[in-house]
Amino acid sequence: xxxxxxxxxxxxxxxxxxxxxxxxxxxxxxxxxxxxxxxxxxxxxxxxxxxxxxxxxxxxxxxxxxxxxxxxxxxxxxxxxxxxxxxxx
Numbered sequence: 104x105x106x107x108x109x110x111x112x113x114x115x116x117x118x119x120x121x122x123x124x125x126x127x128x129x130x131x132x133x134x135x136x137x138x139x140x141x142x143x144x145x146x147x148x149x150x151x152x153x154x155x156x157x158x159x160x161x162x163x164x165x166x167x168x169x170x171x172x173x174x175x176x177x178x179x180x181x182x183x184x185x186x187x188x189x190x191x192x
Contacts, residue, residue, distance in 0.1 A: 105139065105147065123147065 104113050105123045113120025129143035139147065141164045149157055 104115075104118050104120050105125075106113060106120060107125075108122040123139075125139060125143060129140050130137050131140055132138075145157075145161055145164055148160055152160065
């Protein structure tokens with residue numbers, strides 16, 4: 104959990120707190136709570152995640168939802184369950 108350095112430290116079981124310097128345009132209000140923008144969150148994660156994980160987060164942040172395709176992995180699993188595919192030699 105990130106917080107401005109003007110607030111007291113976060114002390115909760117299972118929560119790791121740290122302070123950040125965020126500009127006003129890097130914050131937004133969601134359901135009445137101040138949160139980081141997606142871009143700022145990605146930037147903060149860049150300091151701690153391995154590159155592959157950071158790319159996966161970035162892909163998720165910029166993806167365009169296509170509701171007609173959501174859940175397709177279950178359909179594909181059923182389609183290919185028990186199928187055998189030729190292998191190359």
